[in-house]
Amino acid sequence: MTDIVAVYDVLVVGCGPGGFAAATHASQAGLHTACVDRRASLGGTYLVDGAVPSKTLLDESYFYRLLQQHKLVEQRGVRLPPARLNMQAAQAGLKQNIERLGKVYKSELSKYNVTVYKGTASFKTPHRVEIAQHGEGGFIVEAKYIIVATGSAIVQCPGVAIDETRVVSSSKALSLDYVPPRFSIMGGGTIGLEIACIFNNIGSRVTIIESQSEICQNMDSELASATKRLLQSQGIVFLLDTRVQCAERDAAAQLNVTLLDKRSQETFAHQCDVLMVSIGRRPLLQHLNISKIGLSEQDFVENVDEQTQSLLKFPHIKPIGDVTLGPMLALKAEQQAARAIQSILSADSIETSNFNFPPNVLYCQPQIAWVGYTEQQLVASHIPYQTGKAFFSQNIRYNTLMPQEDTALPAFIKVFVDSRDLKILGVHIINSDANELLSQASMAVSLGLTAHDVCKVAFPHPSLSESFKQAAQLAMADAGSPSINIRE
Numbered sequence: 001m002t003d004i005v006a007v008y009d010v011l012v013v014g015c016g017p018g019g020f021a022a023a024t025h026a027s028q029a030g031l032h033t034a035c036v037d038r039r040a041s042l043g044g045t046y047l048v049d050g051a052v053p054s055k056t057l058l059d060e061s062y063f064y065r066l067l068q069q070h071k072l073v074e075q076r077g078v079r080l081p082p083a084r085l086n087m088q089a090a091q092a093g094l095k096q097n098i099e100r101l102g103k104v105y106k107s108e109l110s111k112y113n114v115t116v117y118k119g120t121a122s123f124k125t126p127h128r129v130e131i132a133q134h135g136e137g138g139f140i141v142e143a144k145y146i147i148v149a150t151g152s153a154i155v156q157c158p159g160v161a162i163d164e165t166r167v168v169s170s171s172k173a174l175s176l177d178y179v180p181p182r183f184s185i186m187g188g189g190t191i192g193l194e195i196a197c198i199f200n201n202i203g204s205r206v207t208i209i210e211s212q213s214e215i216c217q218n219m220d221s222e223l224a225s226a227t228k229r230l231l232q233s234q235g236i237v238f239l240l241d242t243r244v245q246c247a248e249r250d251a252a253a254q255l256n257v258t259l260l261d262k263r264s265q266e267t268f269a270h271q272c273d274v275l276m277v278s279i280g281r282r283p284l285l286q287h288l289n290i291s292k293i294g295l296s297e298q299d300f301v302e303n304v305d306e307q308t309q310s311l312l313k314f315p316h317i318k319p320i321g322d323v324t325l326g327p328m329l330a331l332k333a334e335q336q337a338a339r340a341i342q343s344i345l346s347a348d349s350i351e352t353s354n355f356n357f358p359p360n361v362l363y364c365q366p367q368i369a370w371v372g373y374t375e376q377q378l379v380a381s382h383i384p385y386q387t388g389k390a391f392f393s394q395n396i397r398y399n400t401l402m403p404q405e406d407t408a409l410p411a412f413i414k415v416f417v418d419s420r421d422l423k424i425l426g427v428h429i430i431n432s433d434a435n436e437l438l439s440q441a442s443m444a445v446s447l448g449l450t451a452h453d454v455c456k457v458a459f460p461h462p463s464l465s466e467s468f469k470q471a472a473q474l475a476m477a478d479a480g481s482p483s484i485n486i487r488e
C-alpha cells in the first residue's frame with residue numbers, strides 16, 4: 001500500500017461552504033486539520049457555479065433591464081444613453097470575482113493552519129483516504145475524524161442527454177457568454193426560476209416547462225401564484241402540467257423538444273436554442289468509493305445521527321451539507337459543520353439549530369422570501385392561525401425609494417400567527433429587499449416570538465421593516481379565533 005503522508009485529527013473532504021466552515025471551526029478548536037477538494041478553485045458549488053454566479057448575474061441583468069426602461073429612471077430626472085450588453089465582459093468580470101473569492105477561502109484556511117490538498121479523495125479504509133489527481137495513483141492521509149462535505153450534482157432526465165452545448169446544466173447556463181434567442185428551462189423550482197430571470201432580463205425568450213400544476217412546490221400557494229403572475233408580467237412563459245419527453249438537435253442546430261400535456265395526454269413540439277435541465281439535485285458521493293469500506297448511499301441518507309452528524313456505522317465519519325437529507329442550502333451546510341465539530345469536541349455541548357424552517361429567498365425582482373409555515377402546511381397540520389397582511393404601498397420608506405417596474409403586483413408582507421398564543425409561525429414577503437427583511441422574520445420564527453413581542457420592539461423610521469410590525473399587529477387583530485391568549 002502507498003505510504004501515509006500525514007495523520008490528522010480531522011480531514012474534511014470538499015471545500016464548499018460546509019467543508020470550509022468545518023475546517024476553520026476544527027482548526028480554531030486546536031484540532032490538526034486538513035481539507036481536500038477536487039476542483040481547481042475552492043468554494044464548492046456555492047462559489048463556482050451556484051449562489052455566487054447566479055446572484056451576480058441576476059443583479060447585473062436586472063440593472064441592464066432597468067436601464068432599458070428609460071421612463072422609470074427619467075421620472076427621477078436621470079437621462080441615460082442607450083445601454084448595451086457585453087456578455088463576454090460580464091462573464092470575465094464574474095470569473096475574476098470567483099477567483100478572488102476562491103483566494104479568500106484559501107488565505108483564510110492558511111490563516112487557520114489548515115493544510116489544503118487538491119485532488120479527489122476516496123476511502124481506502126475507514127480512517128484512511130487516498131488523494132489522487134487526474135486519476136493517477138495518489139497518496140494516503142489518515143484521520144481520526146472524516147467530514148464528508150462533497151455536495152451535490154444535478155439530477156439527469158432520461159431522454160434528455162446533457163451535452164452542455166444545447167442541453168445544459170445550471171453550471172453551464174451560468175457561464176454562457178452569449179444570449180440565446182430562445183432559452184427554455186425544464187423545472188420551475190428556485191434555481192430554474194432565478195436563471196429564467198437572468199436570461200429574460202438580457203433579452204432571451206424564456207419558457208419554463210414544469211410537470212406539476214404549480215411552480216415552487218415548497219412556497220405558500222398565494223406567494224407561488226403571485227410569483228408566477230409577476231414573472232409572466234415580465235415576459236416569461238409557463239407551460240405547467242407539461243412533461244419533457246425528449247430533446248433532439250436538428251441539422252440547423254435547433255433543439256426540438258417533445259412535450260406531453262399531462263391533462264390532455266397529447267404530445268406537442270417545442271423549439272428552442274438552449275434547454276436547461278433543472279429538475280433537482282442529488283447527494284454527490286460518486287468519487288468517494290464508499291463501497292470500499294462497506295457503505296452505501298443509503299447509509300448517508302437514512303443512517304445518520306442528526307445530533308452529532310455521524311454515520312451510525314462509523315461515528316467518526318460525519319456527512320454535512322448537500323450530501324445529507326433536507327434542503328440544499330449553504331446555511332444548512334454551515335450549521336451542520338459547526339455541529340459536527342462540536343460533537344468531536346464534546347458531545348454534551350451540541351447546540352441544536354432550527355433547521356425545520358430555513359429562510360428561503362427567490363432572488364427575482366422584486367424578491368420573494370419566506371420562512372416558517374405556509375398556509376397549506378397550517379391547514380394540513382390543523383393549527384389554528386390568524387393572518388396579517390401589510391402592503392408596502394402604505395410604507396413611507398417604500399414610497400421614497402426609486403420606483404420599481406410596474407409589475408401590476410402589489411408588494412406585501414404576510415404574517416401567520418398561532419391563534420392560541422400569537423406565536424409567529426410563518427412570514428411571506430414580496431419586496432425588492434425581501435432577503436434583508438427576512439432576517440428579522442427568521443429570528444422571530446426560530447426563537448418562537450409572538451406578534452405581541454414584535455409589536456413591543458421599536459423599529460427604525462422610516463424603514464421597510466415597519467411593515468413587518470404592521471403585519472404582526474394586523475395578525476393580532478385578525479379576530480379569527482375566540483381563544484386569544486397574549487403572552488407577556
Ligand SMILES: Cc1cc2nc3c(=O)[nH]c(=O)nc-3n(C[C@H](O)[C@H](O)[C@H](O)COP(=O)(O)OP(=O)(O)OC[C@H]3O[C@@H](n4cnc5c(N)ncnc54)[C@H](O)[C@@H]3O)c2cc1C
Binds near residue numbers: 017050320
Ligand atoms: C444555481 C444554484 C444557486 C444556488 N443558490 C443558493 C442560494 O442562493 N443560497 C443558498 O444557501 N444556497 C444556494 N445554492 C445551494 C448551495 O450552493 C449548496 O447548498 C451549497 O453549495 C452546499 O454546500 P456543500 O459544502 O455541502 O457542498 P458544495 O458547495 O457542493 O461543495 C462540495 C465540494 O466538494 C468537492 N468534492 C466532491 N467530491 C469530492 C471528492 N471525492 N474529493 C474531493 N473533493 C470533492 C466538490 O468539487 C465541491 O467543491 C445554490 C445552488 C445552485 C446550483
